[in-house]
Amino acid sequence: SYALATTLVRWDTNKQITSGLAESWEVKPKELKLVLKTGLKWSNGAQLTATEVAKSFRRGMSAHPKDFRSLIALVEGIESPNATTVLFRTKESPASQSLLEKLTEPNYGVLRIKEDGSLDLAASSGPFYLASRDNSSLTLLRNTHWAYSDSKMATKVEIRRAEKDFDSQTILKVDSWPNFIETSSLLNGELLNEYEKKGYEIWKRPLDKVFLARLGKRLENSDGYGLLRFLNRKLSKEILTARLSGFSLGDQLFPKGYQLFDPEFKPSAAESVLPPRFKTVPLVIMLSRARVSADLQKNIAKAIEVAVGIAPTFVEIDMSDYVRLRKDGNFDLYLGTLGLADPDPEGVMSYYFDNDPPVVPKGDGSLLRKLDGARRIADRNTRITEFRKILSASVSSGYVLPLFHLSTIGIGREYLDFRAVPTSEESLTLSKIRFKGRE
Numbered sequence: 001s002y003a004l005a006t007t008l009v010r011w012d013t014n015k016q017i018t019s020g021l022a023e024s025w026e027v028k029p030k031e032l033k034l035v036l037k038t039g040l041k042w043s044n045g046a047q048l049t050a051t052e053v054a055k056s057f058r059r060g061m062s063a064h065p066k067d068f069r070s071l072i073a074l075v076e077g078i079e080s081p082n083a084t085t086v087l088f089r090t091k092e093s094p095a096s097q098s099l100l101e102k103l104t105e106p107n108y109g110v111l112r113i114k115e116d117g118s119l120d121l122a123a124s125s126g127p128f129y130l131a132s133r134d135n136s137s138l139t140l141l142r143n144t145h146w147a148y149s150d151s152k153m154a155t156k157v158e159i160r161r162a163e164k165d166f167d168s169q170t171i172l173k174v175d176s177w178p179n180f181i182e183t184s185s186l187l188n189g190e191l192l193n194e195y196e197k198k199g200y201e202i203w204k205r206p207l208d209k210v211f212l213a214r215l216g217k218r219l220e221n222s223d224g225y226g227l228l229r230f231l232n233r234k235l236s237k238e239i240l241t242a243r244l245s246g247f248s249l250g251d252q253l254f255p256k257g258y259q260l261f262d263p264e265f266k267p268s269a270a271e272s273v274l275p276p277r278f279k280t281v282p283l284v285i286m287l288s289r290a291r292v293s294a295d296l297q298k299n300i301a302k303a304i305e306v307a308v309g310i311a312p313t314f315v316e317i318d319m320s321d322y323v324r325l326r327k328d329g330n331f332d333l334y335l336g337t338l339g340l341a342d343p344d345p346e347g348v349m350s351y352y353f354d355n356d357p358p359v360v361p362k363g364d365g366s367l368l369r370k371l372d373g374a375r376r377i378a379d380r381n382t383r384i385t386e387f388r389k390i391l392s393a394s395v396s397s398g399y400v401l402p403l404f405h406l407s408t409i410g411i412g413r414e415y416l417d418f419r420a421v422p423t424s425e426e427s428l429t430l431s432k433i434r435f436k437g438r439e
Helices: 050-063 069-074 189-197 222-234 294-308 319-328 345-354 366-375 380-396
Strands: 009-011 017-019 022-028 031-036 075-082 085-090 111-113 119-124 128-133 137-142 156-160 180-184 201-215 247-249 284-288 313-317 333-339 400-412
Touching: 017 022, 050 069, 050 075, 050 085, 050 111, 069 075, 069 345, 069 366, 189 201, 201 222, 222 294, 222 400, 284 294, 284 319, 313 319, 345 366, 345 380, 366 380, 380 400
Parallel strands: 284 313, 284 333
Antiparallel strands: 009 017, 022 031, 031 085, 075 085, 111 119, 119 128, 128 137, 137 156, 180 400, 201 333, 201 400, 247 400
8 A cells, every 4th residue: 555655644763743745734623734745746747736635535435434434433524725735624623533643544545536436556646656467466666756756766566476376484485586475473483494594584573463363244243252252261372372483372452562452451250151053063264374374273273172172164265365255254263363553543443443344343333332432532542541441342242352462574585685674663664675785
């Protein structure tokens, strides 16, 4: 998203709001006015105007109301009184609702909209534009008109989908084309040692992912919630993590150190009973080999069998099919990883509850009502405290089951240089990977 679109404002390295496409902004009681940088252009050289910015936002709110739910709840209208000014008219104070922080999220990047309302990704406001695509690859070219263009940027980026019979963790060994992979700290120790001995560049983050169990759509009911509450008490994490390393056990979505970690959270002490239907019919568990290794899958099978008395059935999927299959919901549980980001708790909560499909099922709707109420709290610290309570309640209610936390690892060919990549950001900043001995 950030490659093909730039947001109006961004986070700087100190996690403070800084300019994006907008050079300045003014916050009023029910209005946020942003003034665009002078001379902004799309990648095709055409002028980028406030009218097109407003059009991009209105199209997003109309075409993707679930993804834009939190913005829709706050904004009365978006106007462009002149070529350089974007005006957000809000229902409540933009400051109390952290509207500026919200606008840093990648789904609010500015896109060019065609006359028929479709996206024009060949004309980008971001560092790259889409030059070509097919079913297996994307080709991006550098946007020389980008507001932050740098001569050290790559002129061309090609992204290919790995063949389905390739193990994503070992692809650098068997395919000479890719120069970089992203994997997790659960990487087999022998394989990691092999990469290190051969001189590969390895980059590691602090804990930034959670391995969790989520309900399939067909189990978003009392039986499903009861199942997760039961597993929360009875699933052996010792069995689950046997022979693995690079993880930290946890019972919340976030580990310590994140704003949304709840220091007062206590797992429910109430006895949980396995719903009768799961005692005779095996659970159908969906997972991806890109997220779950063969060793971890064996551990999951054993831990589930010990907990419920019957071995599960697995459905292995390709990650490219994940969103579609999640929506279809033809399984009981999905086990996999979820990336954690924390500079904007508002955006995180929107992603968990408003996404389609949501990370946290809506249950009886009470948590959504609490979330809407929490978003209206003016004091940020109080608002975040309420967010923590809502996430804790989602675990206690059986809507989602965190199991342990792990880290992202980047592995690259020996000619890559990761020294410029910080470990304090939410994700691997690909733009900061350099080629050794080259600009």
